[in-house]
Amino acid sequence: xxxxxxxxxxxxxxxxxxxxxxxxxxxxxxxxxxxxxxxxxxxxxxxxxxxxxxxxxxxxxxxxxxxxxxxxxxxxxxxxxxxxxxxxxxxxxxxxxxxxxxxxxxxxxxxxxxxxxxxxxxxxxxxxxxxxxxxxxxxxxxxxxxxxxxxxxxxxxxxxxxxxxxxxxxxxxxxxxxxxxxxxxxxxxxxxxxxxxxxxxxxxxxxxxxxxxxxxxxxxxxxxxxxxxxxxxxxxxxxxxxxxxxxxxxxxxxxxxxxxxxxxxxxxxxxxxxxxxxxxxxxxxxxxxxxxxxxxxxxxxxxxxxxxxxxxxxxxxxxxxxxxxxxxxxxxxxxxxxxxxxxxxxxxxxxxxxxxxxxxxxxxxxxxxxxxxxxxxxxxxxxxxxxxxxxxxxxxxxxxxxxxxxxxxxxxxxxxxxxxxxx
Amino acid sequence: xxxxxxxxxxxxxxxxxxxxxxxxxxxxxxxxxxxxxxxxxxxxxxxxxxxxxxxxxxxxxxxxxxxxxxxxxxxxxxxxxxxxxxxxxxxxxxxxxxxxxxxxxxxxxxxxxxxxxxxxxxxxxxxxxxxxxxxxxxxxxxxxxxxxxxxxxxxxxxxxxxxxxxxxxxxxxxxxxxxxxxxxxxxxxxxxxxxxxxxxxxxxxxxxxxxxxxxxxxxxxxxxxxxxxxxxxx
Numbered sequence: 001x002x003x004x005x006x007x008x009x010x011x012x013x014x015x016x017x018x019x020x021x022x023x024x025x026x027x028x029x030x031x032x033x034x035x036x037x038x039x040x041x042x043x044x045x046x047x048x049x050x051x052x053x054x055x056x057x058x059x060x061x062x063x064x065x066x067x068x069x070x071x072x073x074x075x076x077x078x079x080x081x082x083x084x085x086x087x088x089x090x091x092x093x094x095x096x097x098x099x100x101x102x103x104x105x106x107x108x109x110x111x112x113x114x115x116x117x118x119x120x121x122x123x124x125x126x127x128x129x130x131x132x133x134x135x136x137x138x139x140x141x142x143x144x145x146x147x148x149x150x151x152x153x154x155x156x157x158x159x160x161x162x163x164x165x166x167x168x169x170x171x172x173x174x175x176x177x178x179x180x181x182x183x184x185x186x187x188x189x190x191x192x193x194x195x196x197x198x199x200x201x202x203x204x205x206x207x208x209x210x211x212x213x214x215x216x217x218x219x220x221x222x223x224x225x226x227x228x229x230x231x232x233x234x235x236x237x238x239x240x241x242x243x244x245x246x247x248x249x250x251x252x253x254x255x256x257x258x259x260x261x262x263x264x265x266x267x268x269x270x271x272x273x274x275x276x277x278x279x280x281x282x283x284x285x286x287x288x289x290x291x292x293x294x295x296x297x298x299x300x301x302x303x304x305x306x307x308x309x310x311x312x313x314x315x316x317x318x319x320x321x322x323x324x325x326x327x328x329x330x331x332x333x334x335x336x337x338x339x340x341x342x343x344x345x346x347x348x349x350x351x352x353x354x355x356x357x358x359x360x361x362x363x364x365x366x367x368x369x370x371x372x373x374x375x376x377x378x379x380x381x382x383x384x385x386x387x388x389x390x391x392x393x394x395x396x397x398x399x400x401x402x403x404x405x406x407x408x409x410x411x412x413x414x415x416x417x418x419x420x421x422x423x
Numbered sequence: 424x425x426x427x428x429x430x431x432x433x434x435x436x437x438x439x440x441x442x443x444x445x446x447x448x449x450x451x452x453x454x455x456x457x458x459x460x461x462x463x464x465x466x467x468x469x470x471x472x473x474x475x476x477x478x479x480x481x482x483x484x485x486x487x488x489x490x491x492x493x494x495x496x497x498x499x500x501x502x503x504x505x506x507x508x509x510x511x512x513x514x515x516x517x518x519x520x521x522x523x524x525x526x527x528x529x530x531x532x533x534x535x536x537x538x539x540x541x542x543x544x545x546x547x548x549x550x551x552x553x554x555x556x557x558x559x560x561x562x563x564x565x566x567x568x569x570x571x572x573x574x575x576x577x578x579x580x581x582x583x584x585x586x587x588x589x590x591x592x593x594x595x596x597x598x599x600x601x602x603x604x605x606x607x608x609x610x611x612x613x614x615x616x617x618x619x620x621x622x623x624x625x626x627x628x629x630x631x632x633x634x635x636x637x638x639x640x641x642x643x644x645x646x647x648x649x650x651x652x653x654x655x656x657x
Contacts, residue, residue: 311578
């Protein structure tokens with residue numbers, strides 16, 4: 001095992017075998033990491049007092065005192081490991097859609113530690129969390145330790161306008177492709193079995209863009225595609241530090257959607273056989289928390305959609321089917337509050353984009369960028385649909401969209417097998 | 424009398440006959456080369472078309488812009504047909520050169536030599552044009568997408584400007600390679616480019632003085648970051 005340095009290996013050998021490894025990847029998280037470490041240490045002490053555990057902070061070369069903040073946290077230092085992972089300069093400039101730059105390298109190090117310590121469970125949490133409580137550790141680790149689950153995804157309570165990429169593309173697509181209804185496949189905090197961590201380590205993605213920018217969705221989809229026992233845990237609201245790099249929509253959108261489309265190619269043989277979906281077990285008791293209202297400018301989204309259709313018409317017509325184009329143009333003509341991008345049209349659109357990505361009908365980066373104005377239009381349409389709806393109604397709406405994705409799966413298969421035939 | 428007749432009439436005829444006897448085989452050879460060459464060029468066209476159809480060439484170039492350009496000319500039915508015609512034309516060029524070379528006169532030899540020496544420059548110019556066209560299309564599309572996603576109203580104008588500037592540069596480089604109007608072209612391009620820049624600067628400065636001032640102020644003074652959509656998309 002050359003991934004871990006000699007001194008770390010010696011340290012791990014001194015530790016011996018453990019039950020739980022909690023990994024905290026970090027990069028310049030001085031403000032929040034001490035709170036995260038304390039919450040994790042508290043969770044381990046409260047919920048797993050008889051289990052041997054270790055906390056691993058894998059840092060990507062912070063310059064702001066993150067390491068000092070970790071060491072300063074009031075916890076048992078014998079169970080605290082500080083390691084570092086390499087982050088190429090380019091990754092510091094082009095940050096991933098979720099979490100820290102070099103998160104893939106951090107995860108790899110944490111999984112290697114998990115394997116070396118022969119841990120039964122590994123929990124990974126973001127270092128910029130403000131809402132983490134000790135209970136999160138239990139919710140993510142207990143299903144693995146006590147119930148034999150291999151992969152636990154988080155389930156956060158979110159405002160109805162939040163998580164629109166997840167709600168309109170990622171959740172319905174992953175559910176349709178792999179038949180498991182994991183509501184938030186790219187949450188950022190996970191619980192894994194040692195077996196899954198070892199399996200992830202065998203994959204050759206660690207030097208690729210998948211590890212650099214799309215590690216969260218890669219892990220969830222890999223766990224589903226390789227038929228591991230997956231579940232989800234209700235963690236309440238997720239609040240994190242304001243410097244979330246995901247603020248740049250274009251970069252974030254490209255990274256997450258390209259990860260999804262790329263994984264569709266990797267697991268083509270798997271998802272093509274899946275015909276329906278089923279819920280996955282949910283752990284934890286859902287409770288209501290107050291969420292800050294979010295002001296959304298629907299007119300701006302609609303303008304983005306209309307401009308996209310006007311200025312990118314030639315690009316769209318080069319790979320979208322005529323009927324989809326017709327639907328998009330008709331939607332753009334709807335005035336004011338009547339503006340809608342219907343579910344069926346949106347599903348066809350996403351499938352045709354996925355097929356065009358697969359068939360390389362356009363430069364892939366250009367293809368993904370050209371989807372953004374249409375996505376904004378769909379988001380605006382969704383906001384108009386649910387503006388007076390409560391959380392239950394919103395969830396029903398998302399479920400209805402997911403069912404539409406499933407119903408149109410034969411169309412995806414048709415497009416996928418002949419990407420250019422649609423034009 | 425007999426001697427005069429022989430000298431004035433028969434001898435010139437004999438000389439003409441001898442000259443014709445020398446030229447006719449050459450003409451027959453040239454005619455034969457053109458005839459066989461024509462058949463060969465036709466064969467090459469058919470074979471190339473068949474091969475391109477077999478290789479699904481039309482689909483391969485579908486997204487590159489070549490396809491659209493070919494369709495717009497309305498001269499060729501498809502990119503495969505265009506490719507086949509190019510192959511046929513190339514064969515024809517070499518056949519004509521071969522035929523001229525077979526004529527064996529000073530003028531044709533010089534012409535052939537000049538043409539052959541010109542081929543590398545011509546090929547380079549074609550490659551420059553093809554590469555320039557592909558690069559300008561790619562960069563103009565990148566600019567278009569970036570501008571649309573930034574919701575700039577002038578997105579198409581920006582993309583078109585990028586395309587025109589890059590293609591202008593490409594054409595100048597290609598013509599420079601072909602040694603056509605070197606100085607005049609370079610000077611024209613420099614004047615055109617400088618003119619565009621100056622016109623843009625004047626238009627920005629005069630037409631949008633307030634905008635220019637605000638922009639400069641924003642560059643010099645530190646401004647708070649622009650308000651972003653509070654929505655968490657993930």
